Amino acid sequence: MLILNQVMMMTELKIKDNSLVDEEDIQTVRHITKKIADKTIEQLAKEGVFVFPEFIEEAQDISKEQMILQKRNNQYCSSNIMGFLGYGSEILTIESRFSTDEHDYFFQYLLERVLDFPSILSLNTDANQDNRLFNILLFLFPNCLKEAMFKGAFKTYIWNQYNDNNIRGTLDIARHIRENSPFVGNIAYNQREFSYDNYLMELIRHTIEFIKRKSYGNHLLQKAKNEVEVIVKATNNYQYNDRRKILILNKKNPIRHAYYHEYRNLQRLCIMILQYEKHQIGYGMQQVNGILFDGAWLWEEYMNLLIGDKFYHPMNKGGIGAQRLFAGNIGMIYPDFISKDKNKRIIADAKYKPIQNIRNQDYFQVLSYMFRFDAKQGFYLYPEIGEIKKVELKLNSGSKYENNVAAREDISVVKCGLHIPVKSTTYADFVSKINKNEIEFLRNFDASFLSENIASRVE
Numbered sequence: 001m002l003i004l005n006q007v008m009m010m011t012e013l014k015i016k017d018n019s020l021v022d023e024e025d026i027q028t029v030r031h032i033t034k035k036i037a038d039k040t041i042e043q044l045a046k047e048g049v050f051v052f053p054e055f056i057e058e059a060q061d062i063s064k065e066q067m068i069l070q071k072r073n074n075q076y077c078s079s080n081i082m083g084f085l086g087y088g089s090e091i092l093t094i095e096s097r098f099s100t101d102e103h104d105y106f107f108q109y110l111l112e113r114v115l116d117f118p119s120i121l122s123l124n125t126d127a128n129q130d131n132r133l134f135n136i137l138l139f140l141f142p143n144c145l146k147e148a149m150f151k152g153a154f155k156t157y158i159w160n161q162y163n164d165n166n167i168r169g170t171l172d173i174a175r176h177i178r179e180n181s182p183f184v185g186n187i188a189y190n191q192r193e194f195s196y197d198n199y200l201m202e203l204i205r206h207t208i209e210f211i212k213r214k215s216y217g218n219h220l221l222q223k224a225k226n227e228v229e230v231i232v233k234a235t236n237n238y239q240y241n242d243r244r245k246i247l248i249l250n251k252k253n254p255i256r257h258a259y260y261h262e263y264r265n266l267q268r269l270c271i272m273i274l275q276y277e278k279h280q281i282g283y284g285m286q287q288v289n290g291i292l293f294d295g296a297w298l299w300e301e302y303m304n305l306l307i308g309d310k311f312y313h314p315m316n317k318g319g320i321g322a323q324r325l326f327a328g329n330i331g332m333i334y335p336d337f338i339s340k341d342k343n344k345r346i347i348a349d350a351k352y353k354p355i356q357n358i359r360n361q362d363y364f365q366v367l368s369y370m371f372r373f374d375a376k377q378g379f380y381l382y383p384e385i386g387e388i389k390k391v392e393l394k395l396n397s398g399s400k401y402e403n404n405v406a407a408r409e410d411i412s413v414v415k416c417g418l419h420i421p422v423k424s425t426t427y428a429d430f431v432s433k434i435n436k437n438e439i440e441f442l443r444n445f446d447a448s449f450l451s452e453n454i455a456s457r458v459e
Helices: 023-036 041-046 105-115 129-149 173-179 199-212 217-234 240-252 258-275 295-306 361-372 427-445 452-458
Strands: 003-007 010-016 020-022 049-052 069-072 075-078 081-088 090-095 156-164 187-195 285-294 323-326 330-333 337-339 346-350 377-384 391-397 406-419
Touching: 010 023, 020 023, 023 069, 023 075, 023 081, 023 090, 023 285, 041 049, 041 285, 049 258, 081 295, 105 129, 105 295, 105 427, 129 199, 129 217, 129 258, 129 285, 156 173, 173 187, 199 217, 199 240, 199 258, 240 258, 285 295, 295 346, 295 427, 323 361, 330 361, 346 361, 361 377, 361 406, 406 427
Parallel strands: 010 090, 049 285, 346 377, 377 406
Antiparallel strands: 003 010, 020 075, 069 075, 081 090, 081 285, 156 187, 323 330, 337 346, 391 406
C-alpha cells in the first residue's frame, strides 16, 4: 500500500515494513532512497538518524548490519524497522504492515503502550508529519534520561576560566590584558577540572528547560523526576543564552566511550530536540534525519505487558537475563519468555510476523529453548489481521525409516494470535477494539495469565 501526499512542495511516501516496493513507485522520493538504500542501521545512525532502542552486539532482532531498504532487482525490500525519515523536501514514512487503516493506529498504539507516552498528550495521527515526529522525540526523552542516569551523572574533564589572585592553571594572556587593565591584582587563567557541570550535562539541562516551557512539559518530566533534579543541581553554570554554544560543543564532542553508550544516545536525542524547527524533517535538510523503531522489539515488549508477571523476560537489548545452552558458559540464548511455574514450564516467543511466516528456523529456536528448560509446551505470540486460528503443532516421535512416526501428546507448540483491529473510524475506536481483543487473546493463551490491569481497562 503506497500513499503519496504533496503539500507545500513536500513529497511524502508511505510504505509498509517487511514489504516489497517497486522501483518505479519509490522514485517519488528518489533522493532519500538514494541516501538510505543498502545502508546499514549503523551507517544511518552515524549520519544523524535516531534509532530506538539502541542496537547492541548480541541483539537478535535488530543489528548494526540490518538495512532499512535493500534493493533487489527492480524492487526495494523493507525490514522490521518502522518510523520517519526525511531528506530535502522528501519524507519516507514506514508503517506497520499489520495496520490497514488510513492512519497507522497500530504503530501509534505500540509506541504509547511500550514507551508509556503521557495519556494527556496522545500522539495525534491527524497532525502534520513534523509535529508527530517532534512529539515522539519529546516522549522518548524521559526514557533515555533514566537509562543514561542509571550509570550515574556524567563526569568529565573541562577547562574552566578564572580571574583572581589564586592562580592554579594556565595563564590566559589575551584575556588577562582584556579584563585586567589597569592591573588590580587579579590574574586570568584556565584550569582543567573533573566536573559534573560539563558540556553534556549542560545540553541535557537545556533540553529539560526547553521541555518545561511546553504546556505538558512538567507532566512529561515527572517520569524522570529524580534524574531531572540531579541534572539541575549539577549544572550551576546554566545560562539560557548559551544554548547555541552548547549545541556546537556537543556536535564536536560526541560521547564515544563504550561504557557511556546510553549517554551517547541521550546526547543525540537532545541535539535533535533542541535543533527542531518547523521543517526539521524535509525542506532543505542536507542530510538524512528522522527516527526509527524496531517493530519486533516493540511487539515483544507489548507482549510482556499483556502476559503480566507470570513469566521471566530476558532482554537481549539490555543484556539482561542471558541464558546458556551448555555448561562452561557456552551458547548464549535469550528466550523471549520463560514461565515461572517450575512444575509446568512454558516457553513463549513473540513473533512480529504473520502466522504463515512462522516456520523452519522459528521451530528450531523454540524447540531448543523448550529442551533446555524442560518445557513441554511452547507458544508463538503473533499479530493477526485476518481470522484467528489457534494452531497446535504436536511434536513427532519415531522415524520414517522405521515406519513408526506418530504425534506425541505431551509436547506441542501453539501459534496464538492477537487480532489487530481493521477499519477503525478513529484512534479511540481502535483502542477500544484492541482492548477487547487483548482479553480474548489472553483467554486463548491461558486463562490463568489473565492480566487484571487489562481487564479493568476494558471494563
